[in-house]
Amino acid sequence: MKASASPPERRRGRRMKVTIVGVVVAITATLSGATTSVGSPSGEAGAVPLTKVLPQPAEVRTTAGVAFDLESDDAVHATGGSGDAKAAADFLAGLLRKPTGYALPVRSLAAGAEPDGIVMALGGNNSVTQAEGYQLDVTSRSVTVRADDRAGLFNGIETLRQLLPVKVERQQRMPGPWRIQGGRITDAPRYGYRGAMLDVGRHFLPKTDVEKYIDTIARYKINYLHLHLVDDQGWRIEIKEWPELAKIGGSTGTGGLLGGFYTQEDYRNIVQYAWARGVTVIPEIEGPDHMHSALASYAKLTCDGKALEPYTGWGKSPDGGLCLDNPTTYEFLDEVIGEIAALTPGPYIHVGGDEAAGRSQAEMDGYFEKVAKLVEKHGKKVFGWQEAAGSLPAKSVTEFWVPGNNEDRIIASAKAGGKVVMAPAMHTYLDQKYTDSYPEYPLGQTWAGPTSVQSSYDWKPEEQIAGLPATSIAGVEAPLWTETVFGINQAENLAFPRLLSIAEIGWAKASSHDWNTFKPRLAAQGPRLRESRVNYYLSPEVPWPLGS
Incomplete structure (x- = not known):
């Protein structure tokens, strides 16, 4: 089915977000580890497919036609009263401030609030209860990482990091957009x-x-x-x-x-x-x-x-x-x-x-x-x-x-x-x-x-x-x-x-x-390692992309 366009939506009167209402396509990582899917955003303004993450998540659902753009007046919200959520929010904001140039203040999240921007939510409506697990939801208005423990929040952050453009690893201000593909990742580790x-x-x-x-x-x-x-x-x-x-x-x-x-x-x-x-x-x-x-x-x-x-x-x-x-x-x-x-x-x-x-x-x-x-x-x-x-x-x-x-x-x-x-x-x-x-x-x-x-x-x-x-x-x-x-x-x-x-x-x-499905996801990490100044080996076994 082809997605139909809806009227442009704005977040608090700011510039347009990507808001084509789409089909949710389920991609279960345990089937084949495929890196592409129907409705994935390969031609959609350059957002990284949710299926490019390494290590491979347990389950990925891509919402075709939807993406979140991080903007200069966004904030990172953390569950109120939680030191662990605050620590995760501070860490994420610190990662993002240099490359984006945005202030990204960290704010306390009141019970029941659903703010625009980025949310670090500890406990609550989380479908993943396994230790270190997390749920990552991306809509046109927000990115929310939910977990039942501190480790889960940090694992969700590292997944989110890979879904941002490679330039997020720069230690200098870079031009946007800072776009993340819409969908949901539910994830937890095989081993503790x-x-x-x-x-x-x-x-x-x-x-x-x-x-x-x-x-x-x-x-x-x-x-x-x-x-x-x-x-x-x-x-x-x-x-x-x-x-x-x-x-x-x-x-x-x-x-x-x-x-x-x-x-x-x-x-x-x-x-x-x-x-x-x-x-x-x-x-x-x-x-x-x-x-x-x-x-x-x-x-x-x-x-x-x-x-x-x-x-x-x-x-x-x-x-x-x-x-x-x-x-x-x-x-x-x-x-x-x-x-x-x-x-x-x-x-x-x-x-x-x-x-x-x-x-x-x-x-x-x-x-x-x-x-x-x-x-x-x-x-x-x-x-x-x-x-x-x-x-x-x-x-x-x-x-x-x-x-x-x-x-x-x-x-x-x-x-x-x-x-x-x-x-x-x-x-x-x-x-x-x-x-x-x-x-x-x-x-x-x-x-x-x-x-x-x-x-x-x-x-x-x-x-x-x-x-x-x-x-x-x-x-x-x-x-x-x-x-x-x-x-x-x-x-x-x-x-x-x-x-x-x-x-x-x-x-x-x-x-x-x-x-065979691991190789392309590994290859996608080459430019990220390079931007992070990691002296990795360009093994001929891996189909590294340009910029590796």
């Missing part, structure tokens, strides 16, 4: 955990670089930043009771390069910056191995009372294991975990556990029993690598990264109520090269790769460990190790676009998984 791990232990990344990384992961609904703060080559967080950890342990890095550490104020700022964008920081303090930086900082932590020389090698230190029979080890861990827990509002502390092949099972069990009690003493939940599964309390979270290692204990832990985050190295480790062709892609490693963009997408979390209950999978994570990474530009080039594959797997329904 969608993580990105950043290793700052091997090579230090300054606070501003970590914040830039947070900016990019947040826009694709990654909700956890796992910050690997400690490794053999570097200790990256100030501990007041143990100041030499930062002074000595933080002085160098792999190859003797890129040392540094975060003051506690730096770390607080990172945590707050992430939280303001819907991302929760999980700090990792390694153990019982990968602790050479601590053993080089304090002689009393070693078994023989002699401090080690700082380690700058490229692999794991052969001398980086904690002395498990030394009572000082656990006094040290108690104070370190206590200080970090006090700085971290998120629920988890990651306690490591990987590559401890020289340890007996009894040693692993004894160590993690003590460490877990310390984490719980300081009010946090325990998270560890897969080698720690079975040694940690029954309902802990463990992270799978390599097949064939401790899988029986992972399954047993899951059946006892534990959860598993899937990060299979051959698909999710972002430090692996895209290709082994040289010199096209010299950056990165190949021990679990190379990993193409398609390989980062074409895997299923539920198929990684035979016999693991699918209900025990908490989500997915994309780790980026930095032995061969020197700065944020190289980190971004390895991470993007592959991290977007992991974001899609973590969010979108399993039934929508299709490389």
Whole structure:
């Protein structure tokens, strides 16, 4: 049916909006992930189709012939009395003010009010009740994001951001129009955990670089930043009771390069910056191995009372294991975990556990029993690598990264109520090269790769460990190790676009998984990443548009 034109409609006497009354066309994202539909606005004044969003929403309904134009006298309204709604409105207004040049004041929304402009509504008439879910409605008069929790509002904002023109990512004033296609998106994640791990232990990344990384992961609904703060080559967080950890342990890095550490104020700022964008920081303090930086900082932590020389090698230190029979080890861990827990509002502390092949099972069990009690003493939940599964309390979270290692204990832990985050190295480790062709892609490693963009997408979390209950999978994570990474530009080039594959797997329904329909949505992100000054890799696998 062809839509008929209605008389021009005005909003509070201002210039015309796009108001051709149209047909509502339902597009269910779980069917095929198609990026076009009957009635989509491909020829309608340049509005971005609702079906171009990444990660793919659960359901999209396009209202043909209808669009919303953001105008200079619009405001962003937030549910009255809600700090979370106000925070979301402030964040969105802050994103939009520079490129539009509009004032976009944030105003309190009275109960029952239906204002023109943009609305952040917490609770109320929301059809999506799942945690982190949201409903986005676009009419000719308003754009409304409804959610039942803070995370849902922020997820709705990131979807809305992709529906605005690419120029919205500019940090300077740009001409309009600022048009959004009419319709409704109802959306919620497949998994509650969608993580990105950043290793700052091997090579230090300054606070501003970590914040830039947070900016990019947040826009694709990654909700956890796992910050690997400690490794053999570097200790990256100030501990007041143990100041030499930062002074000595933080002085160098792999190859003797890129040392540094975060003051506690730096770390607080990172945590707050992430939280303001819907991302929760999980700090990792390694153990019982990968602790050479601590053993080089304090002689009393070693078994023989002699401090080690700082380690700058490229692999794991052969001398980086904690002395498990030394009572000082656990006094040290108690104070370190206590200080970090006090700085971290998120629920988890990651306690490591990987590559401890020289340890007996009894040693692993004894160590993690003590460490877990310390984490719980300081009010946090325990998270560890897969080698720690079975040694940690029954309902802990463990992270799978390599097949064939401790899988029986992972399954047993899951059946006892534990959860598993899937990060299979051959698909999710972002430090692996895209290709082994040289010199096209010299950056990165190949021990679990190379990993193409398609390989980062074409895997299923539920198929990684035979016999693991699918209900025990908490989500997915994309780790980026930095032995061969020197700065944020190289980190971004390895991470993007592959991290977007992991974001899609973590969010979108399993039934929508299709490389051929994912590719064009991924390609549409190229110009947005470019405008955001993200140094992503122009993989030949992806049909990037002009401006990428």
